Amino acid sequence: MVIHYWKCFRNAAFILYHIEKRYVLILAAALLISVPIMPLELLLVKTIIDRIQAWSASAPISPILWASGWLGLLMFVNSVALGAPIPLAMTRLNEVGTLEEQRLIMRKTSRLPLATIESAKVKDMRERALRVSVYEIYHTGAELLQLSMQLLVLIIVIIRLGQWLPVIAVIASVLLLVYISGKSAGSIERMTREQSSDRRLLRHYSELMTNRIAAKEVRLFDLGSLLSDRWTVLMGQTSKHTLSAVRSAEGRKVAPELLMALLTGLLLALVVLMPGQKLLSAGHFAFLFLALTTLLSQLPSLIRQGVAMRTHYMKWEDFQAYLNLDEVQPNRSNREASAAFEEKVAEGKQPGGLQLQVSNLHFGYPGNNRDAIRGVSFVIPPNSRVALVGENGSGKSTLVKLLLGLYSPTTGEIVWSRLKAGRIVPTSAEGNVSVVFQDFTRLLLTLRENVALGQISALMDDKRLHQSLQAAGSRFEDLSMQLGVPFEGIEPSGGEWQKIATARAILNDAEFVLFDEPTAALDPKAEKDAFELFLRASEGRSALLVTHRLGAAKMADIILVLKEGQLVEQGTHQQLMERDGLYSHMFQLQASWYVG
Structure with missing residues (x-):
């Protein structure tokens, strides 16, 4: 011990x-x-006592005074120095x-x-x-x-x-x-x-x-x-x-x-x-x-x-x-991912943008006997807009966290790649993906810092910061403005906070954009503006829109439908409506709220 x-x-x-x-x-x-001061002090006390005991009127007193002086010096060193x-x-x-x-x-x-x-x-x-x-x-x-x-x-x-x-x-x-x-x-x-x-x-x-x-x-x-x-x-x-x-x-x-x-x-x-x-x-x-x-x-x-x-x-x-807890580790090497991916990707893909391939993905939360994601497989080609839809609890948020590497899958593969010089080059989500979460973080900093954290090198680039805010539809212009009542700043509305978070994502000029329920806190007009923003932000990029508003899903090239952690349908809006499955039922149910 x-x-x-x-x-x-x-x-x-x-x-x-x-x-x-x-x-x-x-x-x-x-x-x-x-350490040696204490025994030295005791030794000097002994010396002083012995010299006092042996001292007589005819003997000099200087030895006693010297010993006392040394004792005083040690006490000074110990207590003061x-x-x-x-x-x-x-x-x-x-x-x-x-x-x-x-x-x-x-x-x-x-x-x-x-x-x-x-x-x-x-x-x-x-x-x-x-x-x-x-x-x-x-x-x-x-x-x-x-x-x-x-x-x-x-x-x-x-x-x-x-x-x-x-x-x-x-x-x-x-x-x-x-x-x-x-x-x-x-x-x-x-x-x-x-x-x-x-x-x-x-x-x-x-x-x-x-x-x-x-x-x-x-x-x-x-x-x-x-x-x-x-x-x-x-x-x-x-x-x-x-x-x-x-x-x-x-x-x-x-x-x-x-x-x-x-x-x-x-x-x-x-x-x-x-x-x-x-x-x-x-x-x-x-x-x-x-x-x-x-x-x-x-x-x-x-x-x-x-x-x-x-x-x-x-x-x-x-x-x-x-x-000593285990940290985030890649699930497989880039070389292995590249070899597996090149075998499966057809020739003639559009250049630019990221491509995402998900293969037989499974994930379960600790303590739960049933996996939250079960056997999910799909591909998002470069320059494609994909919508991920499903009922509450279907696993959309869990799947998003898996795609971004926030969770590690139990089994299966998530491979991010891009076409470069005619070859599939593996990469990762880190640094290549801009995200606006539904539960985005409200940073109680200045407006400048809130936006610039999307790309910190642009912290003093007022022109880029203003452009990002305008593109996100924000009405704020004063970059030095403090946000958050706890620090004597202003408190933006929920929709305005979301625009600031969107501006942060736009500033980071990534090849893949992901919007997780971007209209959850918006009124109908702001919701329409947000979907138009999604269209603009995803131009020339790969994009994934997670939404429960199926009217917005119509604009996607591919629609992925989740139910209880499984991918039950995928295709275009027209294809899924003709199939008369879960997506068609959900779409008609939502439409009934707006059509008398």
Whole structure:
């Protein structure tokens, strides 16, 4: 276990050293320099006492003054010279350590598959990982090393003075107390791990009661009391379990701590009463007494730091477990994809644009016995407009996330390719696809930043940004305008937010455009404008329109119809209407709402 603690301390020190070399070295040096100061101070006390005992009126007093001066110098170094830089270093390392922990977790989260992020188990893992403190691991480990070296020096001194029996008794009692305290700390930390889901739920209740998005429903349906009561009950249960675990842990430590206290008093008494002590000089006796007293007084700190290191190590394990989660990986090599694709694609395709081929795609969410996508296969040729339709729950959103690489399929292939010099060249969706999601992100930034994030190189290109906004039909022109009430900006309507998101996608001049339910938040006129925008944005590109408005699907070259995760129909609007299947039934049902 000591090896594990050492590796944990070393890794934390490496992380901090990589960011802030200066303060890591300052803290380490200050702690190490302080190790010999304490025994030197005791030695000077012994020297001063012996010299005072031997001093007479005729003898010079300068040796006593010199020894006292050196003692004062050591005390100054320990309290002032070392005392000033240590708090500064600790504050700085705490700041950079906290930022680095959060950066590593955020970066890891951004690289995880979407299905992994959505897992409740992984959410609990992230909750536990956020409890780590790289600084605390380093600081606790450094103090543990410092105390261990100091006490080792004191033990050697006490043994050299012939007092080996007290040392054996102290070491035995310390090992017992460390073992019991470590077990108690471990049980408390395991209980805290088990409460990860409850803590997430408590935070969710708190956010519902305080954030702006939920405020309307909370007030309209008078949910404040219900949520507050649930928060109170869950917090009470959590606190009760925590109190019970702490009470049990502290109860186990009562006997060893009582033994330690009795042993301390007994050993100090033995130092005074043991035979032969009268043969020691006053300085030697004071030196031995102070050394043993210091040893016994420092042992509780050593035990606390050892127990704290065990807890930090368990948190570090959670931190590492999260950072070691599998990241997004391509399903197959480009070379394999290219060979398989070239065998299946006919000659004479139109140049330009991306081509997408999906073959026998399956995907299931963790914990669900039935796949959400089952055996889906289709091709979107270059420069083709395709509409994806289906009832709610048919799997449209899941399929879109698979196409974009946000989910990894259970089985099957998703191959993005383009024609180049008469050959099919494999590529990927990343950097080649512009997307406007139905649940697009409302970035509380300036209008300039909202649009420019589609292609960050255009951040200061006002002409391109204005062109993208105009093409998306946005009425906004002031690029420096702050968006979002929480930061004292304006709050665009749902439709205007969607236009901003569309402008972001247009700015990224990709070869494939994907609109996921682009008219969900729009009125009829804005809906018509959005479909016209889709037509303009998809000129000379491949495009996929996910929609429940089947009137818009009529403009597509190919219509894909999903039902319960399966592709049940595909073809043109006319072909599907003549087939009189699911698409025809859905289209006629929607048309009946507009035709009396």
